Amino acid sequence: MRKSWIIIAALLIASAVADVKLVTSEFSAKSFDNSAVSGWSVVGNKGNNLISTCGDQTIFGGYNAFGVGASASKNYNSGVDHFELTFNFDLYTVDSWDNEVFSLYVDDQLVYSFSTQYNQPSPRPINGACGAPNWPDRYQSVTVKLSHYRRQFTVRLTSTLDQDASDESWGVKNFQILARHGGGNISVISEEFSQDSFKSDASSWTVINVSPAFTQCGNGNKLFGGYNAMGKDSIVSKTYNNLPSHYGVLFAFDLWLIDSPDSVDYVQVIADGQISRFYRPDWNYGDSQNFICGVQGWSERIVKINLFVPHKGSSINISLRGVFDEAKDNESFGFRNLRIVSLGCSSARCQQVSNEFYQQTFADPQNWTDEGGNALASPFKTCSGATLFGPFSVPIVKTYDSLQPHSGVRIFLRVYTLGDWTNASTGLQFYVNNVLTTPKVAAEFAKNKICDADTESVRNYFIDVPHANSILDLNIKPVNFAGNTKYTIRDLSVTAYVEEGQTLVSSEFTQVNFDSANGWTVNGNTNGVVASRCGKYSVFGGFNAFGRKTSASKSYQQLADHDYAVIVFTIYFIDTWDRENFNIAVDDVIIKRLTKSDTWSGHQNLCGRGDSKEETYTIQLFVPHNANSLKLTFSDELDQTTDDESWGIRDLSVLIGKNQGDGYVSKDDTNCIQIYTACNYDGQSLAVCDDIPDLAAIGWTKPIRSISIPQGKSIKAYKSANYKGDFKEFNSSQDCLTGQNYLLINRAFNIDVEPETKLKHQRRI
Numbered sequence: 001m002r003k004s005w006i007i008i009a010a011l012l013i014a015s016a017v018a019d020v021k022l023v024t025s026e027f028s029a030k031s032f033d034n035s036a037v038s039g040w041s042v043v044g045n046k047g048n049n050l051i052s053t054c055g056d057q058t059i060f061g062g063y064n065a066f067g068v069g070a071s072a073s074k075n076y077n078s079g080v081d082h083f084e085l086t087f088n089f090d091l092y093t094v095d096s097w098d099n100e101v102f103s104l105y106v107d108d109q110l111v112y113s114f115s116t117q118y119n120q121p122s123p124r125p126i127n128g129a130c131g132a133p134n135w136p137d138r139y140q141s142v143t144v145k146l147s148h149y150r151r152q153f154t155v156r157l158t159s160t161l162d163q164d165a166s167d168e169s170w171g172v173k174n175f176q177i178l179a180r181h182g183g184g185n186i187s188v189i190s191e192e193f194s195q196d197s198f199k200s201d202a203s204s205w206t207v208i209n210v211s212p213a214f215t216q217c218g219n220g221n222k223l224f225g226g227y228n229a230m231g232k233d234s235i236v237s238k239t240y241n242n243l244p245s246h247y248g249v250l251f252a253f254d255l256w257l258i259d260s261p262d263s264v265d266y267v268q269v270i271a272d273g274q275i276s277r278f279y280r281p282d283w284n285y286g287d288s289q290n291f292i293c294g295v296q297g298w299s300e301r302i303v304k305i306n307l308f309v310p311h312k313g314s315s316i317n318i319s320l321r322g323v324f325d326e327a328k329d330n331e332s333f334g335f336r337n338l339r340i341v342s343l344g345c346s347s348a349r350c351q352q353v354s355n356e357f358y359q360q361t362f363a364d365p366q367n368w369t370d371e372g373g374n375a376l377a378s379p380f381k382t383c384s385g386a387t388l389f390g391p392f393s394v395p396i397v398k399t400y401d402s403l404q405p406h407s408g409v410r411i412f413l414r415v416y417t418l419g420d421w422t423n424a425s426t427g428l429q430f431y432v433n434n435v436l437t438t439p440k441v442a443a444e445f446a447k448n449k450i451c452d453a454d455t456e457s458v459r460n461y462f463i464d465v466p467h468a469n470s471i472l473d474l475n476i477k478p479v480n481f482a483g484n485t486k487y488t489i490r491d492l493s494v495t496a497y498v499e500e501g502q503t504l505v506s507s508e509f510t511q512v513n514f515d516s517a518n519g520w521t522v523n524g525n526t527n528g529v530v531a532s533r534c535g536k537y538s539v540f541g542g543f544n545a546f547g548r549k550t551s552a553s554k555s556y557q558q559l560a561d562h563d564y565a566v567i568v569f570t571i572y573f574i575d576t577w578d579r580e581n582f583n584i585a586v587d588d589v590i591i592k593r594l595t596k597s598d599t600w601s602g603h604q605n606l607c608g609r610g611d612s613k614e615e616t617y618t619i620q621l622f623v624p625h626n627a628n629s630l631k632l633t634f635s636d637e638l639d640q641t642t643d644d645e646s647w648g649i650r651d652l653s654v655l656i657g658k659n660q661g662d663g664y665v666s667k668d669d670t671n672c673i674q675i676y677t678a679c680n681y682d683g684q685s686l687a688v689c690d691d692i693p694d695l696a697a698i699g700w701t702k703p704i705r706s707i708s709i710p711q712g713k714s715i716k717a718y719k720s721a722n723y724k725g726d727f728k729e730f731n732s733s734q735d736c737l738t739g740q741n742y743l744l745i746n747r748a749f750n751i752d753v754e755p756e757t758k759l760k761h762q763r764r765i
């Protein structure tokens with residue numbers, strides 16, 4: 001192994017990502033003093049100490065500073081309309097930890113926790129003395145991602161340590177927060193009703209059946225509408241003009257549901273005729289801490305609405321309408337903190353590939369077919385005066401061609417679930433060019449009687465994946481459909497984009513059919529074959545071609561000035577891989593190892609042997625790089641013949657980019673398991689990165705409804721604390737736990753992480 005391997009491997013975690021704003025970067029100097037602790041409010045620290053030394057580094061907190069009772073919090077404002085926050089930091093657990101837990105809270109929600117013990121080795125080396133002598137110390141890099149929309153947020157770091165900071169302590173370093181937003185061109189269209197006592201002016205709104213226009217709910221909460229003011233048959237609407245060019249509009253507001261709205265009562269939000277419905281999330285009317293206003297003895301609910309509407313025109317009409325069956329002294333609603341932004345992208349960076357099924361009524365199937373290329377039977381349904389595309393219980397596919405050069409695609413669609421979707425394994429899979437994607441699924445924001453039945457709901461799906469092919473093949477596959485289970489869709493939009501600051505160097509293997517590989521040097525392939533067919537497409541290599549220690553390299557020359565390179569490709573793992581490595585090297589240094597997750601099983605049967613399935617992944621790698629040539633090498637460590645284990649590559653793009661100042665540096669995922677309070681990876685979430693003996697002890701007492709599990713990892717969830725009682729093991733993500741699976745998962749986790757061979761999910765938004 002070359003010495004530089006280690007150096008490059010360490011550098012690799014610094015990558016450049018645009019469409020991401022650096023909110024803060026703190027405690028990054030090797031040594032710093034108390035002046036670096038600005039804006040933090042610290043309580044419970046020992047002797048007013050804020051910093052300490054661990055090895056050759058200064059850290060925030062640590063030995064003799066942050067022990068029992070210490071907590072540090074700070075307020076931030078991202079300054080952009082983000083939809084995801086990423087926290088990167090180095091966590092130090094110093095001295096005699098005994099399964100206590102370090103926790104990160106955002107807006108008082110627990111989002112990350114880590115538990116460890118004094119006898120655990122340090123995941124990363126500490127150079128020099130740290131903390132008390134005779135007790136080992138540990139440090140590691142942490143990445144936490146969470147869905148988050150508000151510009152302003154509060155961060156709190158704390159622990160359950162119960163000893164003095166001279167005995168056990170925690171500290172952090174290289175604390176960084178990044179906010180991912182929808183693209184380069186976000187404009188705020190409106191911000192209304194956001195102060196506690198906002199100016200009472202509804203003159204720009206058309207108001208029907210609302211009186212008085214404004215009320216107070218509890219202390220300081222002024223609402224547009226509210227108790228006995230806005231309810232049954234109330235409609236408020238407003239048109240916003242002169243919107244800049246955009247591909248979607250995001251509405252965020254706090255919807256207050258007052259007193260007793262139940263399952264037949266809802267608020268419609270209508271954006272240019274597109275109707276979304278919002279219900280009270282529960283019917284726990286008796287919980288006294290939410291008796292805020294209205295009829296005493298009936299609790300209120302505040303629903304944080306985030307609604308993305310694909311939209312293009314220069315004006316938009318939004319209205320809110322109460323559909324209630326009781327009068328407004330009994331069931332009412334109001335709202336505040338309305339914020340409307342448009343998400344745009346300059347035409348140089350973004351291409352609107354498609355915008356389909358968004359009109360109120362439509363009658364063109366837009367070239368969608370079944371998997372055999374046949375027209376779809378009766379593909380339209382009318383529902384509440386609007387057309388839905390469907391209902392279907394079979395996969396539907398469409399190929400978009402002539403995409404301009406790009407490095408990623410964003411796909412938004414709205415799925416109306418019809419019939420029975422109660423089985424947790426019932427769902428939809430979305431394949432983009434044969435690659436299974438992990439979409440972000442927004443909450444089921446409307447339930448009941450979408451068209452006919454009580455069980456119906458609407459789900460928003462948003463897919464954001466690396467993609468470089470000029471052809472985009474979208475395949476929507478139903479999973480575990482039975483009887484009357486059906487899906488329909490509306491509001492589908494596809495946008496291709498190049499991230500800001502990047503330039504395409506090369507785009508290869510993107511044709512449907514190809515049989516050559518220009519400029520590549522291939523060694524160890526079978527019978528000199530360089531291309532084969534795998535499913536619908538040609539691949540570079542493939543079955544009976546690449547395997548048993550094949551390597552393929554190419555050099556890219558005369559690169560313009562750059563700080564990093566981005567390599568995007570789709571890898572096909574064909575047939576019976578037994579956890580052998582697939583390696584990607586840049587300039588002869590391995591930068592990434594991947595493997596297939598299962599020997600015989602996999603995602604789909606595409607090519608090769610009939611008795612084993614294939615897996616495909618789109619991989620995006622960032623490599624610090626500034627030389628004017630770059631050598632890329634793919635190789636395997638397989639030990640069987642290519643009719644038994646093989647690999648292929650498609651859709652390879654090489655891009656280079658310049659760092660746009662410190663603001664655009666991000667780290668790679670650490671791939672923790674993530675638990676959520678709602679189905680479909682929604683609601684509150686917690687990144688679980690190591691064993692937790694008792695979730696309740698660290699403040700997580702909520703039900704767990706879904707779990708996202710990166711490939712190669714598994715989770716054992718126990719019924720009782722300290723790994724006691726019945727347990728359930730999961731090897732793959734669970735999008736909605738019900739029945740025994742739900743009941744069994746209570747408090748404690750034992751997480752079994754398989755080292756080294758883990759594959760990353762596609763980048764999640």
Ligand SMILES: *[C@@H]1O[C@H](CO)[C@@H](O)[C@H](O)[C@H]1NC(C)=O
Nearest residue numbers: 237238239270273317318319
């Ligand atoms: C806006 O939409 C609402 C509900 O769809 C409608 O009642 C209202 O007339 C519309 N306003 C304008 C200016 O089009």
Ligand SMILES: *[C@@H]1O[C@H](CO)[C@@H](O)[C@H](O)[C@H]1NC(C)=O
Nearest residue numbers: 259260295298326329330331
């Ligand atoms: C609203 O009306 C329903 C039906 O009459 C009744 O059961 C309920 O108690 C009322 N709620 C309130 C808050 O008065």
Ligand SMILES: *[C@@H]1O[C@H](CO)[C@@H](O)[C@H](O)[C@H]1NC(C)=O
Nearest residue numbers: 184185244245344345346347
């Ligand atoms: C933002 O949009 C405006 C027009 O709507 C356009 O002129 C401008 O170039 C865009 N900026 C970026 C960074 O995309």
Ligand SMILES: *[C@@H]1O[C@H](CO)[C@@H](O)[C@H](O)[C@H]1NC(C)=O
Nearest residue numbers: 354364365366367368399400
């Ligand atoms: C449907 O396919 C035809 C032939 O490829 C093409 O000309 C047409 O533009 C497509 N229509 C849509 C809506 O994609």
Ligand SMILES: *[C@@H]1O[C@H](CO)[C@@H](O)[C@H](O)[C@H]1NC(C)=O
Nearest residue numbers: 423424425426480482738739
């Ligand atoms: C869900 O569907 C699977 C596969 O069809 C079936 O084995 C299982 O029994 C179903 N579970 C429930 C609770 O209906």
Ligand SMILES: *[C@@H]1O[C@H](CO)[C@@H](O)[C@H](O)[C@H]1NC(C)=O
Nearest residue numbers: 713714715728729730731732
């Ligand atoms: C998870 O994977 C392990 C190891 O491959 C296997 O022993 C276990 O049965 C799997 N569990 C489930 C629930 O599939």
